[in-house]
Amino acid sequence: MWPWEHVIVGYVAYSLFSHLVYREGPNGAATVAVVFASLLPDLVDKTLSWQFGVFPGGYALAHSVFVAVPVSILVGALAHRYGRTRVGLAFGTGYLLHLPSDVIPDYPRYGRYPVERVLWPLEQAEGEHGQGLISGFFDLFVPFASQLITLDPSPELTFQLGLIGCAFLLWVYDGMPVVRELVVGTHRRVTREGL
Template structure:
């Protein structure tokens, strides 16, 4: 999945949780935490790959061996500070990233590319990229088509929710 789409998925998942939990749109800070966490695996792995530290772009940050302890530590720190909502937002955002990197490989039958889930115990071959999903009216449909729909849905919901996080960022930038 494209990195920016992970941010939209993180928002969509957290917004669904807040509506299920309390019937409201996400608040500023938890929405920012969920979106940040949704991108964190790529923020960790892509620079390491570009620098030649790891062999592919899905390793440390995408591994459950790293993700599960990280989520637990963040949740415990948030709970200790009586900010459990931030721990939940982080868990939903980060978890959504890992979860949404799985389906394309399963649908396309590239099961070996799921090696990132337990890296470095399991190998992670080079990512083969965009996956074909079939042909509709003579047009090849790929995972990028679905990702575009997800991105638009995430941005539309964020906009409809009043763009949570924007005011918090503005306040922080003003000092």
């Protein structure tokens, strides 16, 4: 799954949760937490595999359910202790949804769920390693980008673009968290200094 797809899954899930439980959209801190946590497994494992060759594939330590669950619980407990429960819940949502997002979408394409991706150290997913982080990303991204450039998107890409558009509209509906806080904070600072 592409990084922006992980962000979409995490953000949409947390936004819906926030609307159902808190009757409002996510705040900026929760949005940063869900986006960061949605990307965290790939930031760790792809770097350790592709850049440093520590693992034989990009699904290892940070993709492991045996790591993700305790880390999410720990972050949630610390966030609750410091009065930032929503940030902890957002982190857990982003991190824990990353794992099934790397397993479930492969079924239609390959006819199986690659659960070995989330069972490290019991199982190890194979794949490219030691190719360099930037090189590895571009090897995967160039075919995707060429569909956009030639304006000949596959049905899969068309679906992805639709998801991006829907997630963007949800973010706007939520009041554009993060941007909203930056604008409000800047306005307060300018107003204070102007007085």
